[in-house]
Amino acid sequence: MIEKLSTLIFTTGFVYLTPGMVFMWLIGLTLIFLAVAKGYEPLLLLPIGFGIVLANLPLAGLMEPETGLLWKFYEYGIHWEIIPPLIFLGLGALTDFGPMLARPSLIFLGAGAQGGVYIAFFAAHLLLGFSLQEAATIGIIGGADGPTTIFLASKLAPHMLGTCAVAAYSYMALVPIIMPPIIKLLTTATERKIVMPKARKVGRLEKIVFPLVGVLVMILLVPASAPLMSMFMVGNLFRECKVVERLNLAAQNELLNIVTIFLGLPVGATMNAQNFLRKDVIFIFILGLFAFIASTATGILVAKGMNLLSKTKINPLLGAAGVSAVPMAARVVHKMGQQADKKNYLLMYAMGPNVAGVIGTVTAAGIFLTLLK
Amino acid sequence: MQHKMVAPMAGKVIQININVGDSVEEDDEGLVIEAMKMETPIFVPCNGVVGQIKVKAGDNVEEDDVLAVIETE
Incomplete structure (x- = not known):
């Protein structure tokens, strides 16, 4: 009888718990707390936090290859490259390229603000000895784009996927805290007061032609960016053509919401104690933050460089909006513009480099994939 | 004016x-x-007296729509 009871005890998970697992629960619960109490990227950090707890339950086998439920989400959703492109379909349907098309020169700011991606990549590889593939995955955190980070990590460094995703989403939530000091340091009050000339109106035809031309040019240029770029542009075409409103709304609402659920849980579940509790993790978070800061700085510096060359001055704050955390970076820029001059409304101008930044990050990911895969 | x-x-x-x-x-x-x-927040462009308000709370506005008219001496 006693023997039976003791066997029963050994079928429970309690006896197999390790301190590492309990520590991971705390991390998962912290993310859930930040999502619920502080509103930090709740749509992603909440399911990721829950996924972390689930992945650290002994005997549950949720991440067991072939049989585990979350393993299947991960394998067929992320590893098979289905979910991140579907997220991009929804983002394409949500994105208005109008502000960018109104002033195409602002595209350079979206490209400039990818500087941190490359700087962090070299720093991670040359200074800290990460492999090229790992360094690229860390660098892309500086692009401030969650699905692109997950996409690239799943191809180049799957063991770092969870950590890099959490770093990317946390720093995105912290954009309003990270960016202002850097911006203040690199711009003068006079520069922040620059009022942008009125943007021209962008017609419907232009908005329809853009995703068509964009998809051809970008994929011919960087073929490896095709999975994300193609979905992004078709989503945008749904939006702008105005004849498939049902597809447009499905892509930006129901579908995006559904795939977000299936993205967050398995991303969290990749973070088991073994994968996460290594000293590398601290470097990943530091380098990710550094990449964010460097991207903000390079964006501003490119804007200032453009001002040296061109007669019409642009407000260098817009360079910081090239960091593609849409629309947080643009909002921060707008608020700082209004702090300098109450009647300076930069929001719509900032959306130009902001959406260009998304294209810039996907392109950077495509370049890494081409060179390192 | x-x-x-x-x-x-x-x-x-x-x-x-x-x-x-x-x-x-x-x-x-x-x-x-x-x-x-x-x-x-949209700030008042000059000193004066509010002559007209052309919108109400809940209205959707396009860029350059007139929101209000301020009368100055």
Whole structure:
């Protein structure tokens, strides 16, 4: 009888718990707390936090290859490259390229603000000895784009996927805290007061032609960016053509919401104690933050460089909006513009480099994939 | 002289802080527009008296729509 009871005890998970697992629960619960109490990227950090707890339950086998439920989400959703492109379909349907098309020169700011991606990549590889593939995955955190980070990590460094995703989403939530000091340091009050000339109106035809031309040019240029770029542009075409409103709304609402659920849980579940509790993790978070800061700085510096060359001055704050955390970076820029001059409304101008930044990050990911895969 | 207060961006008017007949000063917070899920205060362009208000809370406005008219001496 006693023997039976003791066997029963050994079928429970309690006896197999390790301190590492309990520590991971705390991390998962912290993310859930930040999502619920502080509103930090709740749509992603909440399911990721829950996924972390689930992945650290002994005997549950949720991440067991072939049989585990979350393993299947991960394998067929992320590893098979289905979910991140579907997220991009929804983002394409949500994105208005109008502000960018109104002033195409602002595209350079979206490209400039990818500087941190490359700087962090070299720093991670040359200074800290990460492999090229790992360094690229860390660098892309500086692009401030969650699905692109997950996409690239799943191809180049799957063991770092969870950590890099959490770093990317946390720093995105912290954009309003990270960016202002850097911006203040690199711009003068006079520069922040620059009022942008009125943007021209962008017609419907232009908005329809853009995703068509964009998809051809970008994929011919960087073929490896095709999975994300193609979905992004078709989503945008749904939006702008105005004849498939049902597809447009499905892509930006129901579908995006559904795939977000299936993205967050398995991303969290990749973070088991073994994968996460290594000293590398601290470097990943530091380098990710550094990449964010460097991207903000390079964006501003490119804007200032453009001002040296061109007669019409642009407000260098817009360079910081090239960091593609849409629309947080643009909002921060707008608020700082209004702090300098109450009647300076930069929001719509900032959306130009902001959406260009998304294209810039996907392109950077495509370049890494081409060179390192 | 009449000064028009125009919407700097498309969005939804969510709050109006001025009434017709109020005397206002430059940089008073006239109304609030919500765009990109963010509330943006729209400031009064000059000193004067509010002559007309062309929108009400809940209206969707396009860029350059006239929101209010300020009368100056």
